[in-house]
Amino acid sequence: xxxxxxxxxxxxxxxxxxxxxxxxxxxxxxxxxYGFAEHSYWMVRPDARNLCPSLEEMQTYFxxxxxxxxxxxxxxxxxxxxxxxxxxxxxDRIGEAKRFVQSYPFDYILGSVHHLQDPATGKWVSSWxxxxxxxxxxxxxxxxxxxxxxxxGLCDILAHLDVIRRSTRVPEKGVLPYVEAILPAIVExxxxxxxxxSGRDHLNGDFFPQEDVLRxxxxxGVPITFGSDAHAPTHVGRYASDVVxxxxxxxxxxxxxFENRRMIPTPV
Ligand SMILES: [Zn+2]
Ligand SMILES: [Zn+2]
Numbered sequence: 001x002x003x004x005x006x007x008x009x010x011x012x013x014x015x016x017x018x019x020x021x022x023x024x025x026x027x028x029x030x031x032x033x034y035g036f037a038e039h040s041y042w043m044v045r046p047d048a049r050n051l052c053p054s055l056e057e058m059q060t061y062f063x064x065x066x067x068x069x070x071x072x073x074x075x076x077x078x079x080x081x082x083x084x085x086x087x088x089x090x091x092d093r094i095g096e097a098k099r100f101v102q103s104y105p106f107d108y109i110l111g112s113v114h115h116l117q118d119p120a121t122g123k124w125v126s127s128w129x130x131x132x133x134x135x136x137x138x139x140x141x142x143x144x145x146x147x148x149x150x151x152x153g154l155c156d157i158l159a160h161l162d163v164i165r166r167s168t169r170v171p172e173k174g175v176l177p178y179v180e181a182i183l184p185a186i187v188e189x190x191x192x193x194x195x196x197x198s199g200r201d202h203l204n205g206d207f208f209p210q211e212d213v214l215r216x217x218x219x220x221g222v223p224i225t226f227g228s229d230a231h232a233p234t235h236v237g238r239y240a241s242d243v244v245x246x247x248x249x250x251x252x253x254x255x256x257x258f259e260n261r262r263m264i265p266t267p268v
Contacts, residue, residue, distance in 0.1 A: 001266065002240050003257055005035035005084060006110060006159060006194060006227025011053040011061050012039045015231035019064050025236040027078040033257055034072070034236075035082035036065065037110045037159075037227070042097060043088045045115055045124045052088070062104055082107040082258060086159060089113045089149040097154055108258035110194070110227070111155025112163075113145045128166035135171040139164060143178040147185035156261055157225055158186070160196040160208040168203045179213050187220050192256050192263065195247060197239045198229035207243065215250040223263060225256040244268060 007022055008015040019036070026034040038061050039052035053061060065083045074080030087097055087109050101109050115124045116138070130138040142164045150158060162175050186193070196208040204210075209217070218224065224247060228238045247255065248268060257264040 001032045001268075002030070002237065002244065003033040003035070003082075003226055003255070004031050004228050004230070004237050004240070005033070005037060005082060005108060005157070005225055005258065006086070006196060007034070007036050007230040007236065008086075009036060009038055009061065009064065011057045012231075013050050013052070017233040019068050021233040022230065022236055023068065023072050023079065023081070025233045029237040029240070030077075031079045031237050031240075032074070033082055034079035035084050035107060035258075036061075037084035037086045037108070039086050040088045040097065040100070042090055042093050042100075043114065044090050044093075045126070051114075084108045084110060084258075086110040086112055087155055088115070089145060089152075089154075090115075091145075091148065094152055094154065101154070105260065107260060108157055109155040109261070110157045110159040111149045111152075111191070112159040113142060113149060114163075116141060116145065127164050130167065135169060139171055139175070139178050140181075143182050147182035150182070150185045150189040150191050153189070155191060156258060156263070157192045157194050159194055159227070160199070160229065161193050162209045162213060163196075163199075165199075165204050165208070165210070166202050174212075175210060176212050176216065179209070179216060183216065183220055186217070186222055190223075192223035192225050193217055194225050194227040195243050196227050196229050197243055198235070200239055200242075201235075207239075207246065211246060211250065214246065218247075218251045223256045223265070224252055225258070
């Protein structure tokens, strides 16, 4: 059994394909539960309209999901549709974000630190675009934000936990020590972490999180789930067998399904 909970629609302005095309692809791959998790409208970068729906477009998202739920109910060999949101971490809009996630019956909320505020200019920049900064400072800042996101209660699942590696510049000591430093926040908050298969198609070639981090999380009892971060129907379920193989090789026995913001442990 496989679930794929991290998928986008054209409403985010940087994805292609119809909702039906994604779901048909999931059906063809035998995915049991398929979930959309559209970007949130409150992304803060100046060019964010290319990255997320508007508030009005979120209503369209809900309409599309309501309609698709009727057809994609898990019968007839098709996947069961789950509906989520990828909530962007913007600390000073946390109240607004929490109110918004109450406004629709989501099955789960992913949480992502896509942007950090440049200390020099105050501008919001992609978390992996700080090429001019001291690496240790920016990695520490990024993971401290992830810890705050975990503790905020905003999300059920931390998305692409070490996406900052997209910069291709990793501090000499590697990523693991930064995750070890925030492990108590992750464990105590009870959030799950996704294995995000899109990492393999970005510059560093492996999944988010990388293997040693995944092993650490599983050993600490952190719940794990799966997502392809699809922005096109061809991305759906990408590298699914490799994801499961890595998960079990790192000691994973049960992954998490989600319904109504409730976690359901499921044997792999
Ligand atoms: Zn995206
Ligand atoms: Zn993301």
